């Protein structure tokens with residue numbers, strides 16, 4: 001018996017017409033860079049997957065085009081789990097953001113195809129609808145309190161029912177997450193909270209002072225609660241900048257302001273340090289936007305060190321893998337809080353919404369609205385209404401890639417910022 005005879009033939013699991021006939025890696029830059037995988041079956045059914053890794057886009061494009069797409073031709077598009085295992089175990093070199101984004105793109109595209117073949121929106125294949133819509137949170141920010149309050153008001157007017165709060169810090173120039181920061185946005189002009197990656201040959205350098213931040217943050221939340229009352233769910237992102245004991249102090253100092261979550265208080269490499277944070281504070285914790293496998297969460301779940309899982313479909317190996325992470329999280333009453341910056345493409349966001357609407361332990365979905373230019377390329381059918389995101393009722397993911405519009409936006413190198421301490425210019429976590 002030859003090795004190939006061990007592989008279940010396509011005809012056993014579906015029609016010969018469901019074999020993958022073409023696999024294309026598409027790179028476009030409608031305001032920011034996106035990498036998309038497009039699979040097509042012999043019968044012409046198309047599936048899309050997001051493979052965008054912000055600031056390192058071409059590495060995934062090459063991983064897919066040079067090493068993965070040749071393996072996909074002729075495989076049965078229905079065999080999602082087998083293809084996932086084939087790419088994960090078969091690479092030998094496991095985990096890592098580039099590998100897992102590539103696998104995620106294949107997995108997402110195959111789910112898109114399966115749902116289109118079934119004639120159903122993808123969430124129907126993931127267990128069906130569990131809720132009316134996915135609660136979203138938006139990003140409010142300001143260099144100072146008046147600017148922040150205006151931004152919160154603008155979000156409330158748009159219907160947001162949960163809001164992330166980031167502000168400038170007195171004495172510091174440009175800091176993470178603030179729309180009006182000096183070096184903000186694409187080309188330096190547009191809103192920072194819309195797109196932190198900047199088209200340039202070198203990254204923008206931001207400034208950081210942990211002592212100033214720890215003093216300022218509780219004052220900001222005190223002022224926001226005084227202005228907007230006790231009801232509004234508020235979130236905050238510390239972007240991996242603190243030591244465990246600093247993080248513990250921040251969590252404790254924010255307890256009176258009843259945060260929905262405090263995100264990424266410590267760097268991701270050693271999540272076990274969250275034990276120290278947890279000992280000291282009841283402020284809910286979220287982490288995981290830079291994790292990429294279920295194994296990264298093991299201690300955090302089993303010791304109940306976090307409350308929300310930040311992994312998106314795009315960076316955690318796709319719908320198959322993220323669903324497993326959430327099922328594991330549910331054992332410990334930990335909920336989803338899927339990462340949704342603009343670098344997760346409309347394909348990645350659609351995948352999150354189909355999963356989110358079906359998931360029993362959905363928590364919240366981050367929502368940074370994509371630009372009009374981006375939506376012209378991807379034509380998403382999901383929508384934001386009354387603070388909730390809806391995946392829509394189109395068969396599959398409900399996203400369509402417009403080649404003509406995409407081709408008018410060629411790749412442009414862009415980097416996320418880097419961060420230096422104001423004290424002595426040493427590199428710090430961004």
Ligand SMILES: O=C(O)[C@@H](O)[C@H](O)[C@H](O)CO
Nearest residue numbers: 054196237289340341343
């Ligand atoms: O929570 C968030 O959305 C941020 O941490 C972004 O992931 C980061 O700015 C890179 O896009």
Ligand SMILES: [Mg+2]
Nearest residue numbers: 237263264289
């Ligand atoms: Mg974050």
